[in-house]
Amino acid sequence: MLDQRLNDARKPTEEQPGLRNVMNRVDAEITVQVEGLRREFDSKEGKVVALDGVNLQVRKGEIFGVLGPNGAGKTTMIRILSTLLLPTAGKAGVMGFDVEHEPEKIRAVINMASGAERAGYDFISARGNLWFFSQLYGIPTEEAHRRINELSDMLGLQNYLDRKFYALSTGYKQRVTLVRAFINDPKVVFLDEPTIGLDVMTALSIREYILKQAKEHGRTILLATHNMAEVDAICNRVAIIDKGKILACDTPAALKRSLGAPSLVLEVSPIPAPGSLEPIGKLEGVKGYTSSVDEERGLSRIQVVVDGDGSAQSVVDSVRKSGMTVVSNWRQQATLEEVFVALVGRGFREREHEAAQ
C-alpha cells in the first residue's frame, strides 16, 4: 500500500513529459551548485582526501541522491553545504550564496538532518525539543506549534509528541529529527542517511514524507545515502560517488539503461576463498562484479556486470573451471549497485572493506 503511494507520488517527475522538460531545461533554477570542491583532512597517516574535485548542480524542487559506499565523501559534502565545514578548495553555493563567505544567508534557507545523529535533549519532550529548534529560526510560538502538528501528522508522530525524547524508539526519534529538518520551512534540505537502521515500514513512511516535501512544497532535497532502493524509490537524479569523486550523474533509470545488457547473477558453492573470484574481473566483456555470502544456505551470490551473452557464458565457464558448482544462474535488469560495479569494478561491500583496511 505504502509502496504504491510512493510510486504514485513519483509518477509526475518520471512520466509527465511536461515536468520532465522543465527539469531538463538548461535555465532551470539551480539551488545547489558545487564546482571543483575539494576537502582534505589531516590524519596520522597524512592527508586524506574526502572530496576530490566534485562538480554538481541541483535544481529547485529536485530530490537529488548522492549514492556511494561508506567513506565515499557523501557526509563531507553535506557538512560543507550545511556550513558546518569549510572546503579546502573549490566553490560551493546554496541558493546563490557562497558557503565560505555567506554562511548566515545559507543558514536562513536550509536545514539538515542526519540518520546517525538524532539531535535533542533527552529529558525534554519531543514537542519541547521541536519548539526549541523552531525558536532558533525566530518562528512565533503559535506558528511553531502549528507546524509541529502539521509535520508530525504527516509522519504519524502526533501521539508521541508529549513523550520525553529519550523514551522514544529509534524510529520515532528519527521522525522527530525529520520534523525538525522542515520546521523552518527551508528551501533546501540536506538529509544524510535518513532511514539508516530503521525498519522497512518506518523507512517507507519517511520516504513518502520526503517526497511530499519536495513535490508539494517545492523544496530541494539533497539525499546522501548508500541505500540503492531509496534512491531508486524517490530520487529524480542521482550522483554516484566513490573516493571523493563523482563517477556518474543522471536519473536512476538512465544510469541503469546505460549498462545495456542485463547483469548475470550466479549462486555458487562452496563459498569461494578470498581472492579466488578475481579472474572473473579480468575476463573480456566483464565490467565488474560483486559478491555476498549466504551463510544460511552455504553459498555465495556473485553479481557480474557483463556487456553481452558471450561474456556471461565465459563467466559461467570460468567459475566452473575454478572448481565451484554453479547452483543457479539468471540474468536480471541492472540495479544501481550494478551501475556502481560497472563504474568501479567492485561493489559497495568490497569498497567499504577496502576502505576499512
Next chain:
Amino acid sequence: MSLRAMVASIRVGWYREFNWTNPLTGFSLRTVGPLASVIAASTVYYVGSTNNVPPSFEPSRLAYILIGAALYAHVAAYSWVPTLAIAEGKWTYVFPQVYISPHSSLPYLTGRTLASFVTSTMTVLVSLVLSFYVLSSVFHTNIPFMVNPLSVSLLFLAMLVNIFAALGLGLLLSAYALFATKFEWALPTYVAGLLMVFSEALFPVSALGWPLSAIANVLPFTEFMRASRQAMIQGGTVYSYFSYLGLALLGGIVVLVMGFLAFRYAENRARRLGVIDKKTA
C-alpha cells in the same frame, strides 16, 4: 530572531540547571554545593584562628570569607556553562544544529549562561542566608553583615554587572571547547581553581606578592568581590562600592569583548578543521 533563540535557550538552560528534575528537587540539590563550601571555608577559618595562641579570630574576617566563598561558588557555577553547552552539545548533536541555524550560537550560549546565572543567584543567596544563621548560632558570634533592602540591592547589582565578565570568561573557555578534542570538560575546573586564588575569594590578593597581585588586581572578578563586600559587610562605603563596581564593569566589558573575538576566531578555525560536530573524548 536572536532574541527568541536566547529566550528558548534560557528555558532549556533552566531545565538543564535543575538536572531536568522538578525545580524544588533541583534547587535543593543545587544549594547543597555552595552551602557546603561556604560552611567549610568559614569553619576552617574559625577553627584555625581560635586555636592560635593568642587567638586571632575576627568576626569581620569571617564575614569576608563567607561572602567570598559564596560568590566564588556563584561565579564558578555559571561562567563555565558555555563550555559545557558546547561539549555536551556535540554529544547530543544539539550544538551543530544550533550552529547551522542563523545567528544562533551566541544567543544560545548567552541564554544558557543567563539561566545558570538565575539559578545560581537563587542558590547562592539561600546558602549565604543559611550559612549566616548556622555559623552565627554554632560559633556564637556576631557576623557583621549589613542585611537591608539597600545592601541586598547593591549586592544584586554587583552580581548583574559581573555577568559581563563571567560571560566573557565563558566565551573564552568555549572558544577552546569549539575545536578542542581534549580537556574541554576539565578546563573550566582548572580555571575555577585559578579564580579562587586570583579573585580575592578567600584572602586579599596583596598576599600573592608582585606580579601575581598586580594581575589579580585588574581582574573584574576581584573588583566584583570587593564591591560585594562593600555592600554587605559593615564598614563599607557607597563611594568604595561604586568605585569597585565601575572597575568591575569596565573590566567585564573588556573580558566580554575578548571572549567574543576569541569565540568568532575559534568558530572559523573549528569550521576549517571540521570539528564543530565532532564528538570528543
